[in-house]
Amino acid sequence: xxxxRIYWQELVTLxxxxxxxxxxxxxxxxxxxxxxxxxxxxxxxxxxxxxxxKDYSFVWAFIVAGxxxxxxxxxxxxxxxxxxxxxxxSQDLNAISLAAEDNWYRVSKGLVYDEDIHxxxxxxxxxxxxxxxxxxxxxxxxxxxxxEKQADEEVQAYFSIYQNQSEEV
Numbered sequence: 001x002x003x004x005r006i007y008w009q010e011l012v013t014l015x016x017x018x019x020x021x022x023x024x025x026x027x028x029x030x031x032x033x034x035x036x037x038x039x040x041x042x043x044x045x046x047x048x049x050x051x052x053x054k055d056y057s058f059v060w061a062f063i064v065a066g067x068x069x070x071x072x073x074x075x076x077x078x079x080x081x082x083x084x085x086x087x088x089x090s091q092d093l094n095a096i097s098l099a100a101e102d103n104w105y106r107v108s109k110g111l112v113y114d115e116d117i118h119x120x121x122x123x124x125x126x127x128x129x130x131x132x133x134x135x136x137x138x139x140x141x142x143x144x145x146x147x148e149k150q151a152d153e154e155v156q157a158y159f160s161i162y163q164n165q166s167e168e169v
Contacts, residue, residue: 003107003114003117003118004107004108004110004117006117006121007104007107007117007120007121008104008107008108010100010121010124010125011097011100011101011104012155012159014093014096014097014100014124014128015097015100015101015155015158015159016151016152016155017093017128017151018090018093018094018096018097019151019154019155020147020148020151021086021089021090021093021141022090022094023144023147023150023151024086024141024144024147025083025086025087025090027144027147028079028082028083028086029083031079032079032080032083035070035074035077035079038067038070039067039070039071039074042063042064042066042067042070043064043067043068045063082141085135085136086135086141088131088134088135089131089132089134089135089136092127092131092134092135093128093131096124096127096128096131099124100120100124103120104162107120
């Protein structure tokens with residue numbers, strides 16, 4: 001297979017993976033914020049509701065107790081550590097992706113020999129592997145098919161600029 005084509009496929013895959021991590025980061029931030037907001041609203045409104053509607057004190061007591069249980073369980077949910085890991089991995093993969101895309105110009109114009117393209121590819125692969133190991137040393141990230149599909153679509157749209165440029169020339 002042509003080294004330029006291999007480089008292109010790996011560039012697209014890298015960009016898709018970086019976008020997928022960005023989408024996972026956004027989703028994880030939303031879940032984390034929702035849990036925190038729900039806990040804050042449940043705790044404060046239930047105390048106020050308890051004071052106003054004393055007839056339903058068992059409901060308010062249940063809400064307060066439930067929010068306290070969720071507060072304790074929240075510490076064992078993966079969102080806090082996953083949020084930190086995804087934020088770091090997102091920065092790393094986007095930086096690697098940008099560097100790979102920057103090199104694409106020289107690769108696509110034939111200004112780089114096959115051996116050098118090979119070296120570029122493996123330098124990126126080593127950086128990606130190190131970033132993944134740093135972010136998730138023990139376990140990986142659960143796969144979200146919906147976010148994978150969205151990342152694929154967004155990256156295809158993003159890289160269509162390169163296809164349009166080559167058609168215009």
